[in-house]
Amino acid sequence: MTKPNAPEYVVSVDQLRVGVFIRIEGFSWFTHPFVFRSFKLKSQEQIQTIKDLGISQVICIPERSDVLPLRPEKQVDKAAESAKPTPPKQTTAIDRLWQIKRERAARLKQKKERIVKCEQQYTTSLKQVSSIMKGIASGSFQEVPQAINFVKELSEFFLADMESTLHLMNLTATEERVYFHSLNVAVLSLMLGREAGLGLEEMNSLGIGALFHDIGKSKIEKKILLKRTALTKPEMAILFMHPKFGMEILQKQKSVFPKAVSEIVYQHHELCNGKGYPEKLTAEKISRLTKIVSIVNTYDNHCNKLEAQESLTPYQALSFMFTQEKQWFDLNLLTVFIRCLGVYPPGSIVALNNGAIGLVISVNAVDPLYPSVLIYDPDIPKEEAIIVDLKEETDLKVEKSVRPAKLPEQIFNYLSPRQRITYYVDPTEKSKKRP
Numbered sequence: 001m002t003k004p005n006a007p008e009y010v011v012s013v014d015q016l017r018v019g020v021f022i023r024i025e026g027f028s029w030f031t032h033p034f035v036f037r038s039f040k041l042k043s044q045e046q047i048q049t050i051k052d053l054g055i056s057q058v059i060c061i062p063e064r065s066d067v068l069p070l071r072p073e074k075q076v077d078k079a080a081e082s083a084k085p086t087p088p089k090q091t092t093a094i095d096r097l098w099q100i101k102r103e104r105a106a107r108l109k110q111k112k113e114r115i116v117k118c119e120q121q122y123t124t125s126l127k128q129v130s131s132i133m134k135g136i137a138s139g140s141f142q143e144v145p146q147a148i149n150f151v152k153e154l155s156e157f158f159l160a161d162m163e164s165t166l167h168l169m170n171l172t173a174t175e176e177r178v179y180f181h182s183l184n185v186a187v188l189s190l191m192l193g194r195e196a197g198l199g200l201e202e203m204n205s206l207g208i209g210a211l212f213h214d215i216g217k218s219k220i221e222k223k224i225l226l227k228r229t230a231l232t233k234p235e236m237a238i239l240f241m242h243p244k245f246g247m248e249i250l251q252k253q254k255s256v257f258p259k260a261v262s263e264i265v266y267q268h269h270e271l272c273n274g275k276g277y278p279e280k281l282t283a284e285k286i287s288r289l290t291k292i293v294s295i296v297n298t299y300d301n302h303c304n305k306l307e308a309q310e311s312l313t314p315y316q317a318l319s320f321m322f323t324q325e326k327q328w329f330d331l332n333l334l335t336v337f338i339r340c341l342g343v344y345p346p347g348s349i350v351a352l353n354n355g356a357i358g359l360v361i362s363v364n365a366v367d368p369l370y371p372s373v374l375i376y377d378p379d380i381p382k383e384e385a386i387i388v389d390l391k392e393e394t395d396l397k398v399e400k401s402v403r404p405a406k407l408p409e410q411i412f413n414y415l416s417p418r419q420r421i422t423y424y425v426d427p428t429e430k431s432k433k434r435p
């Protein structure tokens with residue numbers, strides 16, 4: 001490895017050798033056959049391909065190179081040089097690269113179509129959730145069977161498809177905050193429940209409890225729920241009543257909601273160290289399903305605060321929970337949660353080891369270290385941005401998380417980090433483990 005922070009410089013293609021990290025400039029993504037503009041040279045054939053494309057100079061990035069380029073050759077006798085026969089162009093190598101690139105473009109198109117479908121499905125589910133919750137909050141229990149069915153379908157889906165992929169949604173829906181929150185907590189709780197080994201019955205209770213955990217807030221005035229400044233003591237006392245209000249609402253339908261569901265609603269602000277509310281229960285008195293919802297609820301609240309600019313990034317939220325709040329949670333469940341969201345959960349901005357910056361848009365619990373990342377590339381229009389699946393790109397890995405506030409404006413606008421972090425599962429996407 002060469003010196004860190006060594007400046008980039010232009011080199012002739014004749015100076016290239018295996019191990020040098022380069023960037024090709026002056027060619028748009030559509031006119032060169034390489035997947036990325038920046039990469040480390042791995043073979044002599046690659047160097048020959050660059051020459052065959054008629055590229056005479058590239059940028060060398062010493063910091064990422066294993067070796068430096070060769071010294072420039074001495075001035076050669078131009079006449080003697082031009083008298084040499086020109087070697088035949090390695091068109092087959094170039095054709096093969098183009099073929100790989102075309103296949104990648106086809107896969108990318110399919111992936112984007114699946115994302116659009118997943119977003120449509122999410123919008124439908126969100127509408128369903130909002131009508132169910134509005135009904136129940138207004139005292140009508142007509143929607144209860146619909147809610148139970150909705151959760152059943154989600155939990156059956158999670159249990160049937162162990163490889164479901166969690167996608168970051170790019171929202172256009174204008175539903176109220178509480179419905180996004182409820183659906184997000186339900187989806188992530190079911191994912192965690194599945195990974196924690198729950199059976200179908202427990203999954204159903206978990207999903208319903210997660211969906212309705214804040215139903216008691218429907219009894220609290222909006223001016224308290226949406227207050228942007230600190231709550232007064234009396235206001236705080238009212239807010240702290242929402243688990244009790246929620247349980248009272250569900251108890252009106254005792255025969256429909258099992259005890260496990262009411263427990264989640266009543267206990268979801270209890271903390272394992274006994275410092276939660278309303279009962280200050282300690283770990284052994286809090287149900288396992290509640291412990292799941294408590295972790296997910298806290299995560300969602302960190303990522304989606306009332307004031308968007310105060311929200312933590314998904315990466316920061318997980319780090320914060322693990323370092324500052326772990327005494328609140330069941331550590332085993334928290335570890336499973338972090339494992340299935342990956343170190344860089346969807347919604348994180350990351351730097352890859354080839355220098356690219358991207359937005360993590362999906363992760364698969366089977367292979368959480370290798371998410372799919374939407375890549376910033378000024379050569380490619382934003383709408384056509386490439387998405388790399390790190391399971392397929394064995395040379396690539398995430399190097400670090402980047403704070404959106406640190407991004408140059410151009411990259412920020414291109415990646416548009418989400419104001420609201422919401423997830424949904426893609427029922428059609430299957431994933432293979434990275435080889």
Ligand SMILES: [Fe+2]
Pocket residue numbers: 213214242268269
């Ligand atoms: Fe709550």
